[in-house]
Amino acid sequence: xxxxxxxxxxxxxxxxxxxxxxxxxxxxxxxxxxxxxxxxxxxxxxxxxxxxxxxxxxxxxxxxxxxxxxxxxxxxxxxxxxxxxxxx
Amino acid sequence: xxxxxxxxxxxxxxxxxxxxxxxxxxxxxxxxxxxxxxxxxxxxxxxxxxxxxxxxxxxxxxxxxxxxxxxxxxxxxxxxxxxxxxxxxxxxxxxxxxxxxxxxxxxxxxxxxxxxxxxxxxxxxxxxxxxxxxxxxxxxxxxxxxxxxxxxxxxxxxxxxxxxxxxxxxxxxxxxxxxxxxxxxxxxxxxxxxxxxxxxxxxxxxxxxxxxxxxxxxxxxxxxxxxxxxxxxxxxxxxxxxxxxxxxxxxxxxxxxxxxxxxxxxxxxxxxxxxxxxxxxxxxxxxxxxxxxxxxxxx
Numbered sequence: 001x002x003x004x005x006x007x008x009x010x011x012x013x014x015x016x017x018x019x020x021x022x023x024x025x026x027x028x029x030x031x032x033x034x035x036x037x038x039x040x041x042x043x044x045x046x047x048x049x050x051x052x053x054x055x056x057x058x059x060x061x062x063x064x065x066x067x068x069x070x071x072x073x074x075x076x077x078x079x080x081x082x083x084x085x086x087x088x
Numbered sequence: 089x090x091x092x093x094x095x096x097x098x099x100x101x102x103x104x105x106x107x108x109x110x111x112x113x114x115x116x117x118x119x120x121x122x123x124x125x126x127x128x129x130x131x132x133x134x135x136x137x138x139x140x141x142x143x144x145x146x147x148x149x150x151x152x153x154x155x156x157x158x159x160x161x162x163x164x165x166x167x168x169x170x171x172x173x174x175x176x177x178x179x180x181x182x183x184x185x186x187x188x189x190x191x192x193x194x195x196x197x198x199x200x201x202x203x204x205x206x207x208x209x210x211x212x213x214x215x216x217x218x219x220x221x222x223x224x225x226x227x228x229x230x231x232x233x234x235x236x237x238x239x240x241x242x243x244x245x246x247x248x249x250x251x252x253x254x255x256x257x258x259x260x261x262x263x264x265x266x267x268x269x270x271x272x273x274x275x276x277x278x279x280x281x282x283x284x285x286x287x288x289x290x291x292x293x294x295x296x297x298x299x300x301x302x303x304x305x306x307x308x309x310x311x312x313x314x315x316x317x318x319x320x321x322x323x324x325x326x327x328x329x330x331x332x333x334x335x336x337x338x339x340x341x342x343x344x345x346x347x348x349x350x351x352x353x354x355x356x357x358x359x360x361x362x363x364x365x366x367x368x369x370x371x372x373x374x375x376x377x378x379x380x381x382x383x384x385x386x387x
Contacts, residue, residue: 003353006365016366020373027377031385033190034260041377048370052363065112066363072115073367076341077374079122084334084378086126086262 012055019047034085041081049074097344099351107344122337129326133263143223143325144265148174148252150225151269155242155250158233162243170272173251176200176207177268180216181255184268190260192216192387204270213246215271220264222384223327228267231386238386247271263326331382338375342368 006013023044030036052070056062091102099105108114132140148169156166180203183194193199200216217238222228232238241247253268349364351357 013365017369020369024373024376024380028380031380031383034262037377037381038261041374044373044377045370048366052366068112069363070366072112072119073370075119076115076122077338077370079119080334080337081374081378081381083122083125083330085381086129086330 009055009059016048016051019051020044023047038085041078041085045074045078045081048077097347099348105352105355105357107348109341109344110348118337122333125330125333129330133326137322139323140326141322141324142256142263142265142327143322144256145223146225146228146254146265146267148254151229151252151267152250154225154229155269158229158242164243164245165248167247167250167271170209170249170251172207172209173204173249173270173272174253175251176203176209177251177253177270178255179203179207180270181253181266181268184266185255185257185259188260190218190220190387192218200270204272209249209272210274211272212275213244213271213273215241215244215247217241217269217271218387219267219269220259220385220387221262221382222265222267227384228386231384232269235386241269241271244271246273248273327382331378334378335375338371338378342371342375345371 023040026040026043027037030040049070053062053067056066094100095102096108098107103111109118129140152167152169159166180200183198183203184190187194187196189195201211201214204211204214217232219228219231222231232242249272251270251272254265255268256263256265258264259266345364345368349368
């Protein structure tokens with residue numbers, strides 16, 4: 001089911017993974033520049049949320065619960081990264 | 089107990105075939121707990137530094153010893169610990185914390201050479217290495233040795249003296265331990281007769297000779313950037329605990345999301361919201377970002 005879903009939306013998942021990896025590369029490349037690292041993490045999270053929501057919107061299956069799920073997972077990732085960012 | 093754990097972590101009839109921890113309320117609670125750490129840790133760190141703080145074990149003695157070991161292995165003369173260069177390093181560290189910058193040249197244009205000359209060290213050659221976010225002397229020295237430009241400074245035959253500063257504080261938004269390493273060699277009488285000036289395009293880490301610009305007083309912020317004890321062992325290391333906490337949370341959710349994905353795949357359960365694959369990718373990226381940020385950096 002999940003595999004067939006991935007196959008069906010291969011373009012979406014490919015673009016999603018590529019941009020996420022690009023965000024990670026920016027974090028890696030900006031070692032030493034904490035502000036830029038923070039921007040990269042923030043950008044990656046915002047992209048994760050918006051790209052997923054827009055994808056569901058185009059797929060005509062967007063619901064409030066889906067938006068909330070992505071928002072919460074995005075906040076969880078961002079909060080975890082922020083705590084680490086502040087202290088490491 | 090097992091029933092409770094199953095209810096929290098595994099898909100089951102009791103939680104609507106979705107682990108309770110993945111329910112929206114649980115996620116919101118987790119986020120609030122994590123964010124509260126951001127506000128709870130700094131006051132505790134300030135009030136009880138012996139309980140919660142950045143743990144590190146970097147000593148000037150070890151830095152000198154390891155530097156000279158590397159030089160000896162390369163067939164070079166050992167460097168002598170110089171108080172003027174150490175004073176310059178302390179001033180540079182204090183200035184970095186006060187002006188909140190991570191660079192060889194300050195945003196106002198103040199170069200490392202200003203601090204060296206202001207400390208009373210009349211150099212013929214001078215250089216600077218910087219490091220932040222390392223916990224041990226070995227890690228700092230290894231990182232410098234692995235970088236060609238920093239290694240060039242460490243193994244330069246032009247230097248005879250060395251000075252260090254090890255300071256802790258908040259730099260560019262993060263609690264960190266900063267190590268400043270200043271190299272130098274003084275003019276000899278023969279050199280003063282015929283000095284060869286070879287300006288460098290990059291201020292550091294490189295071998296340079298340069299005239300000092302106008303005198304500027306060196307501001308100091310003792311509360312923030314006073315040279316700290318080179319060994320600090322609080323009861324709880326804020327750096328490793330927050331790092332481990334982040335990685336643990338990300339790992340926990342990645343595993344639970346993976347188990348949930350396998351479960352709904354096997355049971356052929358259809359859900360309106362179960363975008364586990366997206367979430368797993370995102371959390372893996374965040375975990376790797378935290379791991380990258382956790383590494384010390386040199387300049």
